Amino acid sequence: MKKFFKYILLIIVLVIAYFAFTTYPKLDLVSGFSSKSVASHLFIANRSQAFTEAEDNNIPSIGLATNEVNLNGNYVLSNAFGIKERKALYREGLGAVLLPEDASEENLFKEIPFRNKTKSNLPFPYGNLAQKDTVFENVDYTLLKKSVHEAFVDKEEEIQKTRSVLVVYKDQIIAEEYADDFNKESVMLGWSMTKSITSAVLGVLEKQEKVQLEQTNLFPEWKDDERASVSLKNLLNMNSGLAWEEDYSIICDVTRMLFLTPDMSEIQKAKLLEGESNNSWNYSSGTTNLLSGFIRDQFNSQQEYLDFWYQELIDKIGMHSMILETDFTGNYVGSSYGWATTRDWAKFGLLYLHEGNWAGEQIINKSWVDFTKEPTQGSDGVYGGHFWLNAGEKFPDVPKDMYSCNGFQGQYVFIIPSKDLVVVRTGLKPNPDFNVNQFLRGIISSIQ
The missing domain is CATH 3.40.710.10 (DD-peptidase/beta-lactamase superfamily)
Incomplete structure (x- = not known):
């Protein structure tokens, strides 16, 4: 009976050793990707934690991490199997950064890029005003719309997962489509x-x-x-x-x-x-x-x-x-x-x-x-x-x-x-x- 328990103990030790050698290092990837992704999508793109976890983090192993959002502190903590925790911090103008282990936020650089977002009174692409209605005689708009829309439509069990398509011809937008939950401001x-x-x-x-x-x-x-x-x-x-x-x-x-x-x-x-x-x-x-x-x-x-x-x-x-x-x-x-x-x-x-x-x-x-x-x-x-x-x-x-x-x-x-x-x-x-x-x-x- 003692030999039996010794064998069981040995097997447990070997399993733990195998896990430590092969899997534990990957937990940095799991929790690191998850926290960085949730933080960036939440604070930059204004997408919810639930949406990001279901869509952008729907990658083998990554979805297994649990994420805790702190809106007041502008950070996300992600934990892989309760073993490996990583933190991603958002800073205005700089996006989210994955903090190294044991790193102090006080050591982060303080500079923020200067932006000149002066809007031009011109239509796209040289400004932000609406374009003049332009119809090109050589464009089959029915076929174009169909071709663009097919990029979004699931067919023959193939999931397209397209979020946006934009077609610009001779500097003119001739087709533009977005999936649900997305638009031209996304x-x-x-x-x-x-x-x-x-x-x-x-x-x-x-x-x-x-x-x-x-x-x-x-x-x-x-x-x-x-x-x-x-x-x-x-x-x-x-x-x-x-x-x-x-x-x-x-x-x-x-x-x-x-x-x-x-x-x-x-x-x-x-x-x-x-x-x-x-x-x-x-x-x-x-x-x-x-x-x-x-x-x-x-x-x-x-x-x-x-x-x-x-x-x-x-x-x-x-x-x-x-x-x-x-x-x-x-x-x-x-x-x-x-x-x-x-x-x-x-x-x-x-x-x-x-x-x-x-x-x-x-x-x-x-x-x-x-x-x-x-x-x-x-x-x-x-x-x-x-x-x-x-x-x-x-x-x-x-x-x-x-x-x-x-x-x-x-x-x-x-x-x-x-x-x-x-x-x-x-x-x-x-x-x-x-x-x-x-x-x-x-x-x-x-x-x-």
């Missing part, structure tokens, strides 16, 4: 569409002759090793050769960065080369946050860094709804945490459609936009300068010149120069669950 989390914002900020700096695509020796920490030869262009092409693992289901580089690291610009910087620069395409959110840190290095103060993104790009093109969230140390999380209305995401697409020009002002050089659309070596024509491409004809019924900002769960800004078209779709289902080729084919076919 701010949408772009996830990795934010990467393209980071690229654009670097484009502005290049236009101002403060950075160059081919420059190397990007960080003092790299000066004495082979990473000194990595160029800004290599980083924008995700082609640096730096080691990186991007798997959101496990504790790895990307999840450590988003849920465990106070300074998200540092984790990729510390990685060594495992491939050859310009010949090792590897999608890396760490690279984008490294670029956010590189942008920070171009300024003398935290305030200048925070202001620049808005003053020289975001507010300048009227994306007044946009909020960029920061990490604990004050870097914009350029890989993932940009919020804006569907119409404002469309304005960003229009900036690129017009080759960096906005209402007559050249904000980004045309050459930078051209670089953005050049296929990265080794990407099979699917990636450029922090934008996704159709150069490899991944979407066979869509023009090859289409390029896009893409985000987790199916956030898209599609730019199609040959059709003078920008299409925005937000939702909770990505390609192929949401059929991008079919969606765009229907819209394009409605325009002769």
